Amino acid sequence: MTQIRTATRRFGLSKSKITAFEQCPKKLWLATHRPELAEQDDGAEARFATGNAVGEIACALHPDGVMVDPPSLSEALAKTSSLISEGHPGPIFEATFEHDGVLVRVDVLERLDSGGWSAAEVKSSGRVKDYHRGDLATQVWVMREAGINLQRAAIRHIDTSFVLSREGDYAGLFTDADLLADLEDAIATRPSLVAEARATLSGDEPQREMGDHCGAPFSCEFTAYCGRDLPQGPEWPVTLLPYGGGRRWLERGVEDLLDLAETDLNDRHARILAATRDGIPFHDAAGARKVMAGWGWPRAWLDFETVAPAIPRWVGTRPFQQIPFQFSLHLERRGGRMTHHEFLSCDGSDPRRACAEALVSNIPEGATIIAYNAAFERSVLRELAASFPDLSSRLEAMAEATVDLLPVARNHWYHRDQRGSWSIKAVLPTIAAELDYGVLEVKDGGDAQAAWFEAADPACDPLRREALEEALKAYCARDTWAMVAVARALAGS
Ligand code: SF4
Incomplete structure (x- = not known):
């Protein structure tokens, strides 16, 4: 196994890296040190394209907005800072902030009449998902630490009741879920989370067994790598039993379907067991x-x-x-x-x-x-x-x-x-x-x-x-x- 000694390096982090760490420390480590092991699933490109298209529409709805898109991070930070200090009246897209080596880019930052700010993260989903809260907590933490008086922090997701009434007119496509008041606990965890993520990145490849976390909130791109040495399971695992039946047996320590008896099972599962054990299909013509x-x-x-x-x-x-x-x-x-x-x-x-x-x-x-x-x-x-x-x-x-x-x-x-x-x-x-x-x-x-x-x-x-x-x-x-x-x-x- 490749051992990477990195103790002296202080790793820069981003919102997406912290999200990866929250899913699995090993995922963050692999994405940083062994990115060549990642295997993207077939739908990744399409999801990326959809996310881009949704982001473009969210920006187009604010013609008075300005995009922060200089080539380097330091220029993006400087441009954001000058737009804020010079009083740019419209929204700022991709407003860039940094605190303690954590970089965030805020999809839409808007100045409020009160003098405070409203931040929105644009999502292509039709509702707020659990991992969005962690994303937003990281954004809020960095922005606050960077001196932004944030009065509103929203997930701007697609309003599924929207109906397109005129070609190209997407006014009303999005709806905001302001989560700021709900995020304080998650925000409070950010400093320790960042410290743990850095400690992980500075060490050797973490040991982490595969489990449910490999599929949520994202299907992990390192599944093939992590699964390479897993012991071969039974030919007919108990998880073949549908509707959660297999999982219930697994939790009771049964891995092999053939270790069960028909009398342990409901009719459908019993048919599956019999057909599997005997190699004779069940057929009620x-x-x-x-x-x-x-x-x-x-x-x-x-x-x-x-x-x-x-x-x-x-x-x-x-x-x-x-x-x-x-x-x-x-x-x-x-x-x-x-x-x-x-x-x-x-x-x-x-x-x-x-x-x-x-x-x-x-x-x-x-x-x-x-x-x-x-x-x-x-x-x-x-x-x-x-x-x-x-x-x-x-x-x-x-x-x-x-x-x-x-x-x-x-x-x-x-x-x-x-x-x-x-x-x-x-x-x-x-x-x-x-x-x-x-x-x-x-x-x-x-x-x-x-x-x-x-x-x-x-x-x-x-x-x-x-x-x-x-x-x-x-x-x-x-x-x-x-x-x-x-x-x-x-x-x-
Ligand atoms: S496959 Fe699972 S254990 Fe391996 S890095 Fe991804 S989430 Fe972690």
């Missing part, structure tokens, strides 16, 4: 057939792909609203005749109206709509119904007529290779391995969203957009055909 026999004809096997941008892109939409840009539909008539229909909009325009019209024209009145985890499809249909009154009765009727294949799978099928999950991507390989998603360019919902954002970007090359559209169509069609294959296998046909 008669029960599955009975449920599905109640579904009417024709049957519309439906799957949406959606995006839920933090910043509403289209008039009439809210932050984080699920916007359907694609659907695949396998329409099955009694007797087995099947046709495929699809909708895809990748040009960046509001896809909802065209999507709603395509649903109405492709799904016959009275059809039973079948989805996997149907609450999602129902909610998308209801959002569309609310948006287009002239189509609402048809779309509402579709939502009412939507049934769910997921509980049929959950109640009537289990193969041990599902490893405790009934997601369609877990079930499908146990039933129809030839429909493997692994061969597709777009393999899951996250890939589909990334593909849509890339294709909808006006700068996207037309050939690339065409390729992305084909990949999206292949993926979504696979989703609905997979449902058909799963249903047929569940029924034993």
Whole structure:
């Protein structure tokens, strides 16, 4: 193991480094001394881009604001100081302060009529999260120590009730949660926290076992490194038991699912144990057939792909609203005749109206709509119904007529290779391995969203957009055909 001796160095810290330390001292140490070991998850880039876009809008809402953006830290400190002392009337963005070697940059600092100051940290979430409080406490501590008379300190997060009423008009997108009065205890811990963080950085790599803290408040980028020497657990860990069942056994010292007896478990968990131990899938075909026999004809096997941008892109939409840009539909008539229909909009325009019209024209009145985890499809249909009154009765009727294949799978099928999950991507390989998603360019919902954002970007090359559209169509069609294959296998046909 690399040992790094750093006793004589006094480490500069920042708000994000202190947040990392609060999550795990080892994380801060690795980020500082061994950053090459970090492995960013797939969504990191998109989250970063969203954070930047939200920050830009927060600044644009204050045209009289001024940005502190000199290249060096000392110049940023000096510029902040002069803006304050010269009485700049508007907000200061990225106002920079330092105390005891801790650097903070305040997203929006505003002068109050009282002569005091108001600070706001802009977040792309729809609510205050626990770790925001620690972030803000660090900011307040440094600003106070730097001589700022702070009378208000807020998390400026997205107001989820905001509706975009005019293109590009984001007045009202944010709401402030002033937390200053609640932060005193957290602020009081900052000096000792900073001292502990420095002591950690000056020592050797800390020993810290992995645990729940590795995933919260952020998924740690050093998980692969820290997990490299962990002893291999049992092939069938008790944590395969869903709905928290496995964790409860783990807390009682049971690690291996096969150490349990069926009599210890509820019916579903007992089925999982039996199928795992014996290698024989649980299959209640008669029960599955009975449920599905109640579904009417024709049957519309439906799957949406959606995006839920933090910043509403289209008039009439809210932050984080699920916007359907694609659907695949396998329409099955009694007797087995099947046709495929699809909708895809990748040009960046509001896809909802065209999507709603395509649903109405492709799904016959009275059809039973079948989805996997149907609450999602129902909610998308209801959002569309609310948006287009002239189509609402048809779309509402579709939502009412939507049934769910997921509980049929959950109640009537289990193969041990599902490893405790009934997601369609877990079930499908146990039933129809030839429909493997692994061969597709777009393999899951996250890939589909990334593909849509890339294709909808006006700068996207037309050939690339065409390729992305084909990949999206292949993926979504696979989703609905997979449902058909799963249903047929569940029924034993
Ligand atoms: S993976 Fe866990 S133990 Fe390792 S540095 Fe990250 S949070 Fe700490």
